[in-house]
Amino acid sequence: MSRALSGSGHVSFELLKKQVIDRDLCEGCGLCAGTCKSITMVDGRPKLTGKCILDRGADHCGRCFDICPQAHPEQVPAEMEEPLLAVSVRAKDESIQVVASNGGFVTALFKHLLETGEVEAVIGIVGGKYAPQAAVAEKPEDVLKLAGTRYSPSGVMTKLIEQQKKTRGQLAVVGMPCELRGVSRWEEMLGISVLKIGLFCSNNMRKDESGKATKMTPCDHCTDFIGVHADISCGFAGSGKGYTTAIALTERGREVLQKALDASLFDVTEPNLDRVKASQQRKSKRSPAEIDMPLREKILATLVSSGPADTVSISESLEAKAEKVHYHLLVLQQEGFVELHENPSDPYRLEWHATQ
Ligand SMILES: Cc1cc2nc3c(=O)[nH]c(=O)nc-3n(C[C@H](O)[C@H](O)[C@H](O)COP(=O)(O)OP(=O)(O)OC[C@H]3O[C@@H](n4cnc5c(N)ncnc54)[C@H](O)[C@@H]3O)c2cc1C
Ligand code: SF4
Ligand code: SF4
Ligand code: SF4
Known part of the structure; x- marks a missing residue:
C-alpha cells in the first residue's frame, strides 16, 4: 500500500495482538508504544498497560495497527535498484575505528551531522549484545556511546517518537529495514521527515526464556535485506575487513553522503555491490506473513x-x-x-x- 491509513475505524489493540503479537511476528521496534501511551514495551514486546480508547467507547483509532511494520508486510523485489551513490568506507577518526563494528560509517556520519547542525539529535542504541536499549545523542562527543552492533531488538523507535514530540527539530535514526518501513508509515501519518539510516539485515536474534539467543520469527518472513525505506543503508556485505558499504537510496541520502565524503571523514574504496545484490536476491525468496487486514x-x-x-x-x-x-x-x-x-x-x- 502506498500510503498509511491514519485511523482505521474499529481497529483496536486487539487486532495488533491477534495478528502480530500473539503470532510472534512482533520485531520489537517500539513504534506502537511510541504512538500510544497505553502501550509499554516489556522485555522487548508491547503490552497494553493502560486502556485502549476503543474499550472506553471511542470508535476511531487503530494507530498502533496502522504504524506497525509487521502488520503491513512487504514483498521487496529480488533485483535491487541501482543506488544513487555507493562507497566502501572506513572512518579516519581512530577513536571511532576502535568502537565501531565495521568501518564506523554510522558513528562518523552521526557525529558529522551533529557537528554541522544538519540534525538536532541522532537516535541509536546502547547496551549489551543481546540487551540493547534505545538512546539519543544531542552532542557530537556523545555519539561514540552508540557505536557497535547489537543483534537484538531495542524498541529504538519509541525513543524516536519521544524525541520528535520533545524537540520537533531535524532528527536522524538508525534501524533495521523492517523498523524503517514502520518509520515511513509514521512519517506519512504526521507529514514529517527524518533522516533514516538502515542496517543491512539477514536475521535478528532474541533471547528465549532459557536465555538462549534464537532467530526471531518475523525474520523468517522478511524480504528486505537492503532497507528499501532508508535514505542511506549500510553493512559489511560488499566491503573488506574494517570497512562499511554505504549506499544512498534517496536524493536526500545522496546529498548527505556526498557532504560526508566531501568533508574527508573516510578512507574510501569501491564496494562490491554484487555481494549486496546477491544477499537481496536470497532474502526476497522468503514469503511475507499473511495478515488478515x-x-x-x-x-x-x-x-x-x-x-x-x-x-x-x-x-x-x-x-x-x-x-x-x-x-x-x-x-x-x-x-x-x-x-x-x-x-x-x-x-x-x-x-x-x-x-x-
Ligand atoms: C541485527 C543485525 C543484523 C545485521 N545483518 C547484517 C548482514 O546480514 N549483512 C551486513 O552486511 N550487515 C549486517 N548488519 C549491519 C552490520 O552489522 C553493521 O551494523 C553495519 O555494517 C554498520 O557498521 P558500522 O561500523 O558502520 O557502524 P557503527 O559505526 O558501529 O554504528 C552502528 C550503529 O548502528 C546502531 N545499531 C546497532 N545495532 C542496532 C540495532 N539492533 N538496532 C538499531 N540500531 C542499531 C548503533 O547504535 C550505531 O549507531 C546487521 C546489523 C544488525 C543490527
Ligand atoms: S488507543 Fe489506539 S493506538 Fe492505543 S491501543 Fe487502542 S487502538 Fe491502539
Ligand atoms: S509496532 Fe513494532 S513493537 Fe509494536 S507490535 Fe509492531 S513490530 Fe511489535
Ligand atoms: S530480518 Fe527483517 S524482520 Fe528480522 S530484524 Fe531484519 S529487517 Fe527486521
Whole structure:
C-alpha cells in the first residue's frame, strides 16, 4: 500500500495482538508504544498497560495497527535498484575505528551531522549484545556511546517518537529495514521527515526464556535485506575487513553522503555491490506473513495494487458483501483516499481510483 491509513475505524489493540503479537511476528521496534501511551514495551514486546480508547467507547483509532511494520508486510523485489551513490568506507577518526563494528560509517556520519547542525539529535542504541536499549545523542562527543552492533531488538523507535514530540527539530535514526518501513508509515501519518539510516539485515536474534539467543520469527518472513525505506543503508556485505558499504537510496541520502565524503571523514574504496545484490536476491525468496487486514485496508490495497475498479468487482475479488464495500468506499472518499471517475468504456459504470 502506498500510503498509511491514519485511523482505521474499529481497529483496536486487539487486532495488533491477534495478528502480530500473539503470532510472534512482533520485531520489537517500539513504534506502537511510541504512538500510544497505553502501550509499554516489556522485555522487548508491547503490552497494553493502560486502556485502549476503543474499550472506553471511542470508535476511531487503530494507530498502533496502522504504524506497525509487521502488520503491513512487504514483498521487496529480488533485483535491487541501482543506488544513487555507493562507497566502501572506513572512518579516519581512530577513536571511532576502535568502537565501531565495521568501518564506523554510522558513528562518523552521526557525529558529522551533529557537528554541522544538519540534525538536532541522532537516535541509536546502547547496551549489551543481546540487551540493547534505545538512546539519543544531542552532542557530537556523545555519539561514540552508540557505536557497535547489537543483534537484538531495542524498541529504538519509541525513543524516536519521544524525541520528535520533545524537540520537533531535524532528527536522524538508525534501524533495521523492517523498523524503517514502520518509520515511513509514521512519517506519512504526521507529514514529517527524518533522516533514516538502515542496517543491512539477514536475521535478528532474541533471547528465549532459557536465555538462549534464537532467530526471531518475523525474520523468517522478511524480504528486505537492503532497507528499501532508508535514505542511506549500510553493512559489511560488499566491503573488506574494517570497512562499511554505504549506499544512498534517496536524493536526500545522496546529498548527505556526498557532504560526508566531501568533508574527508573516510578512507574510501569501491564496494562490491554484487555481494549486496546477491544477499537481496536470497532474502526476497522468503514469503511475507499473511495478515488478515480490516476490510477497509484491503479495499484500498486492492485499488493501489490492481488499479481502478467498480464496487461489484472489488467486492467479488475480496469475497465481501457489496454493501459493506460500498460503505467503506464512501468513508474513504470522504477522507480523500479514493475518488470516483467515469469508466471511459462504460459510462454507466463508475470506477473507484486510489488518490495516490
Ligand atoms: C541485527 C543485525 C543484523 C545485521 N545483518 C547484517 C548482514 O546480514 N549483512 C551486513 O552486511 N550487515 C549486517 N548488519 C549491519 C552490520 O552489522 C553493521 O551494523 C553495519 O555494517 C554498520 O557498521 P558500522 O561500523 O558502520 O557502524 P557503527 O559505526 O558501529 O554504528 C552502528 C550503529 O548502528 C546502531 N545499531 C546497532 N545495532 C542496532 C540495532 N539492533 N538496532 C538499531 N540500531 C542499531 C548503533 O547504535 C550505531 O549507531 C546487521 C546489523 C544488525 C543490527
Ligand atoms: S488507543 Fe489506539 S493506538 Fe492505543 S491501543 Fe487502542 S487502538 Fe491502539
Ligand atoms: S509496532 Fe513494532 S513493537 Fe509494536 S507490535 Fe509492531 S513490530 Fe511489535
Ligand atoms: S530480518 Fe527483517 S524482520 Fe528480522 S530484524 Fe531484519 S529487517 Fe527486521
